Amino acid sequence: MTKKTAHIISHTHWDREWYMPYEYHHALLVELMDTLLETLERDPNYKSFHLDGQTIMLEDYLQVRPEMKGKLEQYIAEERIHIGPWYILQDEFLTSSEANIRNLQIGHRDTKQYGGKISKVGYFPDSFGNMGQAPQILKQADIDVAMFGRGVKPTGFNNQVSEDASYESPFSEMIWQSPDGSRVIGILFANWYCNGMEVPVDEAQAVAYWEKRIPDAEKFASTNHLLFMNGCDHQPIQTDLSQAIEVAKKLFPDVDFVHSNFNEYVDRVREELPENLKTVEGELRSQRTDGWYTLVNTASSRLYLKQMNADNQTLLEKVAEPLAAFAHQAGKPYPHHLFVYAWKTLMQNHPHDSICGCSVDEVHREMVTRFEKSKHMTEMIVNESLDSLLPQIDTTAFEGKRAVPFTVFNTSGYERSGVVEVTLELKRRYFSEAHPTVLAAEMKPEPIEPGVVIDSNGNAIDCEWEDAGVMFGYDLPKDKFRQPYMARIIKVRVQAQHIQAFGYKTLAWVPVTEAGAAATAEASSLVTGEFALENEFLQAEVQSDGALKLTDKRTGHVYDGLNVYEDAGDIGNEYMFRMPQGSTPLTTKDVQAERKLIENTAFRAVIEVKHNWSIPVSADETLKQEMLDVVDFPKRTAQRSTEMVPFVIVTRYTLDRGAKRVDVNVTMENQSKDHRVRALFPTGFTAETHVADSIFEVARRNNVPEQEWQNPSNDQHQQAFVSVSDGAHGLTVANIGLCEYEVSQDNKNTIAVTLLRSSGELGDWGYFPTPEAQCLGTNTASYSIIPHAGDVVASGAYAEAYSFPVPFLVRQTDVHEGRFAADHAFMAWEGEGVAFSSLKMAEETGDMVARWYNLAHEPRALSVTLPAAASGFYRSDVLERAGEAIASVDAQRANMDLGAAEIFTLGMK
Known part of the structure; x- marks a missing residue:
């Protein structure tokens, strides 16, 4: 009989913040690290420790104990402390595609700084589901094994795992395959990541311990190598482990007990893997479970955090990074150090217990500050990049017209049009001239001509403007003290048309007397009825209950009853939604709403709807007692209160000229607890599946869950959008930070997007009240309704959805010569069914790198054109390393074939 090997891997799963505030955890981390270093120094038989796959633990420790850096570096170099590959252990579905990549990049970067060999394991010990493209991402980083605790076998209360061998994989080892075909070895913590914790030294206790643990591990292992994880959440170091291992060797001579590490364990497992391993494909979301413990509703806990995160990610990856890359082409150094700081600060909010909104209130208060810090640094990068670019844009086309030029930048990666607003200074006077009150008094009455x-060709563009009086401002010169001033200003709104991807368009405000014949631009109103709007592509009618009737003029298809609101009771917790047994959600269908037209210009019309609704004030008193008694949420009997409170919802429907979508902005005044609000979009389509934007893919998911599913809800994660199509027509709902949706089983395939969820406790293993998770007060939501022919990929509607959250940048300039034309694009690309992901400068090579991914499950062509500064193309990867050269059609254009679902990174010298 072949001898079994028990691989005991010491670790601690370090939730940086969770059921205690960050600094409580921080103090315990310092104590743990001190003990670890002492143990490594004292006990040469304590072979190694796995630092939870996240390098941020080193930063957090050294913040308090900087004098210990030398010892850390020593043990990392000796491979007694194993670090990487991530910066933090993120929630994979609530952080963007590029945030997942930056996490991997910065984890590798930090590992090199400590001089260590990276732990080449894709470590996902407690992610609440795993992204389908993880194998492809890992393979591109030279990692061919992933460790995970959830997503494949059902995990229940207290992390009890099903032993049903008929499930997706009979073994803890399997092959995990991405949509592109990339494959890694997947290893499930089938007995959780604590099955080797607190190994006894006492012989009698050790016999009982190992007689249970060894068979438990053998049930799932496909090889003779058994994994025992010596640690758990915030688990202190077992300082007597060496002694405990010697005791185990004495008591069980037929088992080879080793103090191991993941690299060694995986190497041994790889040698013995059987040929009959099962292959699991794509997303691992616990689809084949009863659905009660997927933790999916963390996607709607404290939605304000998800919205702040979406804004921050978009600003970093879709605005600041490409803009800084453009400025680099213009000669400005790329601020890698500032980007690393901004990303790290943002990613400190990305651990699963943080971004999931499933911690105590103190944790999430601190997150708001981090979001603001990251955003402010990113805004500084944006402003510095614009300050570098604007003087190099040639605006002499407006010379001699008393023009006030301004430039509109489009960094979304797709050509787009949109309404922008800019504050223009017509006159400026500095404090050095007179006291500011004197300046204001003198400037305010000056008339505005x-x-x-007009555009750079002298063509007039429809606009709206208003006199905005006098404004305070200041300059911060690089060579002198700050320069405060007062300025005479106007506010201008205009629709910027067809701005190229990665480009800009320069316009100018000029007096009518200077514009001449160009000032005759005219366009009809978009308002066609009392509460009806229409442009070239869409007809939209706001009905008496506030719902939207939308006609796609391109196909003639009519969608009725869109954007009805639903309110349901929630007696669950921050992890999981649970509607009270037997209760029925309330809706605004047929509830009379107030409607009024609040904007009507040549390029935009807005209808505002107000619902003066009433909903239950909370759950009844039973819920509080069930929480105190730690009753598991599926077994709760609480109902909704009979007391009602006002719930006011103000909705704004916006239709722009030339737009293929209707934008929706919602403001809710929430006075109610223990409930969930969703917007409903009945598609009316016959379809068995739908698609949702996920990490580097548009994931296809079943509308009806698997037969094992018992949870009445089938909520799921989304990134930018969710879409349903019957093949001929499709409806897509794009969003900003609204990460939860469901396609309802109501014979209408209704898309339900969560706008607000209120809950009063953390949940999990005890009672932790979270009153701020009730999200009382003002809550907002932004989303867009996009009808189209066919599906979202074939129709190209995905570009509309991806562009929706990306803001235009508008900045005033002056009349001057420059190296770049008034209207210009820094690069261009074409690719049907291909999505743009990022554009930035690589830190190690100094080259520009851009990333796309193929949304189709078949090959697609990508063509990229660069300006004259480029001297060559090469294939890169998610770590942005230089790979094989790519032949170009000419000096500035390269054509590539992307494989099915491929994530493709292009390096440009």
């Missing part, structure tokens, strides 16, 4: 907006 009527004007018009």
Whole structure:
């Protein structure tokens, strides 16, 4: 009989913040690290420790104990402390595609700084589901094994795992395959990541311990190598482990007990893997479970955090990084150090217990500050990049017209049009001239000469403007003290048309007397009825209950009853939604709403709807007692209160000229607890599946869950959008930070997007009240309704959805010569069914790198054109390393074939 090997891997799973505030955890981390270093120094038989796959633990420790850096580096170099590959252990579905990549990049970067060999394991010990493209991402980083605790076998209360061998994989080892075909070895913590914790030294206790643990591990292991994880959440170091291992060797001579590490364990497992391993494909979301413990509703806990995160991620990866890359082309150094700081600060909010909103209130208060810090640094990068670019844009086309030029930048990666607003200074006077109150008094009554907006060819563009009086401002010169001033200003709104991807368009405000014949631009209103709007592509009618009737003029298809609101009771917790047994959600269908037209210009119309609704004030008193008694949420009997409170919802429907979507902005005044609010979009389509934007893919998911599913809800994660199509027509709902949706089983395939969820406790293993998770007060939501022909990929509607959250940048300039034309694109690309992901400078090579991914499950062509500064193309990867050269059609254009579902990174010298 072949001898079994028990691989005991010491670790601690370090939730940086969770059921205690960050600094409580921080103090315990310092104590743990001190003990670890002492143990490594004292006990040469304590072979190694796995630092939870996240390098941020080193930063957090050295913040308090900087004098210990030398010892840390010593043990990392000796491979007694194993670090990487991540910066933090993220929630994979609530952080963007590029945030997952930056996490991997910065984890590798930090590992090199400590001089260590990276732990080449894709470590996902407690992610609440695993992204389908993880194998492809890992393989591109030279990692061919993933360790995970959830997503494949059902995990229940207290992390009890099903032993049903008929499930997706009979073994803890399996092959995990991405949509592109990339494959890694997947290893499930089938007995959780604590099955080797607190190994006894006492012989009698050790016999009982190992007689249970060894068979438990053998049930799932496909090889003779058994994994025992010596640690758990915030588990202190077992300082007598060496002695405990010697005791185990004495008591069980037929088992080879070794103090191991993941690299050694995986190497041994790889040698013995059987040929009959099962292959699991794509997303691992616990689809084949009863659905009660997927933790999916963390996607809607404290939605304000998800919205702040979406804004921050978009600003970093879709605005600041490409803009800084453009500025680099213009000669400005790329601020890698500032980007690393901004990303790290943002990613400190990305651990699963943080971004999931499933911690105590103190944790999430601190997250708001981090979001603001990251955002402010990113805004500084944006402003510095614009300050570098604007003087190099040639605006002499407006010379001699008393023009006030301004430039509109589009960094979304797709050509787009949109309404922008800019504050223009017509006159500026510095404090050095007179006291500011004197300046304001003198400037305020000065009349504003009527004007018009023109483009660089002198064509007039429809605009709206208003006199905005006098404004305070200041300059921060690089060579002198700050320079405060007062300025005479106007506010201008204009629709910027067809701005190229990665480009800009320069416009100018000029007096009507200077514009001449160009000032005759005219366009009809978009308002076609009392509460009806229409442009070239869409007809939208706001009905008496506030719902939207939308006609796609391109196909003639009509969608009725869109954007009805639903309110349901929630007696669950921050992890999981649970509607009270037997209760029925309330809706605004047929509830009379107030409607009014609040904006009507040549390029935009807005209808505002107000619902003066009433909903239950909370759950009844039973819920509080069930929480105190730690009754598991599926077994609760609480109902909704009979007391009602006002719930006011103000909705704004916006239709722009030339737009293929209707944008929706919602403001809710929430006075109620223990409930969930969703917007409903009945598609009316016959379809068995739908698609949702996920990490580097548009994931196809079943509308009806698997037969094992018992949870009445089938909520799921989304990134930018969810879409349903019957093949001929499709409806897509894009969003900003609204990460939870469900396609309802109501014979209408209704898309239900969560706008607000209120809950009063953390949940999990005890009672931790979270009153701030009730999200009382003002809550907002932004989303967009996009009808189209066919599905979201074939129709190209995905570009509309991806562009929706990305803001235009508008900045005033002056008339001057420059190296770049007034209207310009820094690069261009084409690719049907291909999505843009990022554009930035690589830190190690100094080259520009851009990333796309193929949304189709078949090959697609990608063509990229660069300006004259480029001297060559090469294939890169998610770590942005230089790979094989790519032949170009000419000096500035390269054509590539992307494989099915491929994530493709292009390096440009």
